[in-house]
Amino acid sequence: MTRTPETPLPSPKECRRLREAQSLSQADVAAALGVTRATVRSWENGRTTPRGTNRDAYVRLLTGAEEVTPHQENPAPALVGAATGPVQASPDRAEPAPEPPSETPSASELAPEPDPELGPDPARGPEPELGSELSPEAEPEPLSPSLTPDQAFDALYAFCAPALVRQTYLLTGRRELARESVECAFQLAWHRWPEVAMDRDPAGWVRATAHEFALSPWHRLRPRHRNPEPPPAAPADRALLDVLLQLPPVYRRTLLLYDGVGLDLPETAAETEASTPAAANRLLHAREAVATRLPELAEPKELHRRLAEVASAERLHAAKPTTVRWGGEQRARHWTRAAIAFTVVLIGATTLTLRTAPDHYEPPLAPGATVHGVPPRVAPGPLSAEELALRAKLKGETVSGPERLVPEAG
Known part of the structure; x- marks a missing residue:
């Protein structure tokens, strides 16, 4: 049986250019093809490719063969600029590492569209609560292309930090740990700012770093981790968080990224470093566990709404961006000074060892070898005449006591 050749598809960069040339947003293309906006974003990033009828319709739409009513919103503008100039950084996930070839279907073949068993893709409907509380999916305001690194970092922080603190709180249940995780993630981002600014998705880079820091098992060794924090005030919020x-x-994390943040399965799998089927299984098991304890949250949309309510009820506030940047610079200085001090101590110890260590080899003495240079032991010789007379005189004296030692007058 022969296979029908697929319609030639332009490169991901060319697809994006053709879409923007027709003044179409990703939401317009998604509505015209009957897919989600995350799927279109994944096509333009090159992580997945459309197949079958979606591929043909997508190519016809980009080439202008099909008419689509343009959406009112503009394409995603640039979010942050690099240290030497602006950089296009729309809220797309960073490209995952390529998987080794195998006989199994690829992620795009397994899940190019929302899985009916998993329910519709969350955060796609008219639910304004979550867009501002958990998910940085809203379109950022266009920024000036002549931004300094400080201004670009502050813009990224102001756009992502409030949502990241709420997400991290849902992951850990600890308010201070949530703030600390977000601050550490942004401090690391500021330390590696040229790399982060050139990334396709700076917000996703920081989100992944904050989630990994918050879920680190080493926090269990900290003394304050042993003391539980007060739970939420509302009983329903306490039950969901528990x-x-x-x-x-x-x-x-998989449940939060898919049902809370609104990522699709390939993006969730890439961020959690798992395959798409593994991420789908984790999501199904997590939903089943939540529905067993809380049957009213069996519907994905209701779970999505409740996650946003629990996250926004705590009134968590992130630190100011200037404080985060200053803290990151201070931490870098401390680590630099510690490295210099350790290097100096290591050099000093090496120098002392070289000065005190022997500079030539001294072979040990063989067992039983004669030691030369030691004077012989002298034995007592015969007594002289005077010594014999003195000994006789001492033996002849009958006086005992100290008088024997006192000399007599002559």
């Missing part, structure tokens, strides 16, 4: 914290960390 269910989330009882899930394994990878299941909890």
